[in-house]
Amino acid sequence: xxxxxxxxxxxxxxxxxxxxxxxxxxxxxxxxxxxxxxxxxxxxxxxxxxxxxxxxxxxxxxxxxxxxxxxxxxxxxxxxxxxxxxxxxxxxxxxxxxxxxxxxxxxxxxxxxxxxxxxxxxxxxxxxxxxxxxxxxxxxxxxxxxxxxxxxxxxxxxxxxxxxxxxxxxxxxxxxxxxxxxxxxxxxxxxxxxxxxxxxxxxxxxxxxxxxxxxxxxxxxxxxxxxxxxxxxxxxxxxxxxxxxxxxxxxxxxx
Numbered sequence: 214x215x216x217x218x219x220x221x222x223x224x225x226x227x228x229x230x231x232x233x234x235x236x237x238x239x240x241x242x243x244x245x246x247x248x249x250x251x252x253x254x255x256x257x258x259x260x261x262x263x264x265x266x267x268x269x270x271x272x273x274x275x276x277x278x279x280x281x282x283x284x285x286x287x288x289x290x291x292x293x294x295x296x297x298x299x300x301x302x303x304x305x306x307x308x309x310x311x312x313x314x315x316x317x318x319x320x321x322x323x324x325x326x327x328x329x330x331x332x333x334x335x336x337x338x339x340x341x342x343x344x345x346x347x348x349x350x351x352x353x354x355x356x357x358x359x360x361x362x363x364x365x366x367x368x369x370x371x372x373x374x375x376x377x378x379x380x381x382x383x384x385x386x387x388x389x390x391x392x393x394x395x396x397x398x399x400x401x402x403x404x405x406x407x408x409x410x411x412x413x414x415x416x417x418x419x420x421x422x423x424x425x426x427x428x429x430x431x432x433x434x435x436x437x438x439x440x441x442x443x444x445x446x447x448x449x450x451x452x453x454x455x456x457x458x459x460x461x462x463x464x465x466x467x468x
Contacts, residue, residue, distance in 0.1 A: 379454040386448040387411075388462055394440035397466055398432035404467045407434050409441060411460045417446030425461070437464045 405428035412421040422441040427434055441462075450456055 376454070379451060380457070383448065383450045383454055384460065384462070387444075387460065388464070390448060391437070391440045391444045391462070392464065392468075394443045395436050395464070396440075398430070398436060401430060401433055401466060404465050405429050405433060406463055406465050407437050409437060409462050409464070411441060411447075411462055412458060413445075413447055413460070414458075415449075415456055417449055419445035419447060428464075433466070 406426070407424065407428035408426035410423045410425050411419060412423075413419050419442060422438055424434055424438065428437075
């Protein structure tokens with residue numbers, strides 16, 4: 214019995230709870246319908262028209278035309294009386310003819326002075342004198358050059374001669390020192406000649422004595438060789454005389 218009573222009670226409670234929901238749903242549909250109606254009407258409203266009135270300034274007034282002044286009345290025309298006619302005489306007096314001016318005499322042009330023709334003889338004479346002067350100048354130049362060359366040769370010969378004399382004097386000093394140290398062999402006969410090549414230092418020290426040409430006497434050659442080595446150092450050359458490293462010296466028993 215309790216179950217039978219509970220069934221209708223539960224159904225009534227379920228129907229009573231759905232009423233507010235139904236009302237709310239109906240209200241929402243009504244609002245949605247109103248929104249659609251008003252929205253469509255707002256979108257379909259025609260756009261507003263803005264009218265603009267264009268205004269221009271009024272045209273300027275027409276220019277005022279002043280009335281022209283009245284023209285003066287024309288002056289009355291007065292007819293001039295004709296002058297009396299004076300008849301000319303039939304015979305006309307001719308005026309005397311004026312004399313013609315005499316033509317002025319034309320000024321004669323003065324003749325230009327003609328330069329005199331050059332004399333061929335004078336020209337030829339000047340040319341010969343000029344050629345003679347040039348030849349004389351060339352001859353003087355050649356003579357001057359020849360004199361200079363001769364002076365140079367003479368100076369060179371004199372310098373060579375002085376040099377040769379100084380060298381010969383130096384060699385004589387060297388030979389004299391060596392000859393004083395030669396001991397002649399007892400069996401030496403005649404006046405044989407021996408030629409030696411001596412090599413020395415600038416200080417006069419003898420480095421080597423070489424027999425170039427023998428005198429034919431061996432004892433005499435050896436005596437000269439020993440005298441050369443014994444004479445070291447040899448005499449030095451005078452100031453200004455060139456030094457010679459090698460000297461060729463000849464020796465004879467009797468000079």
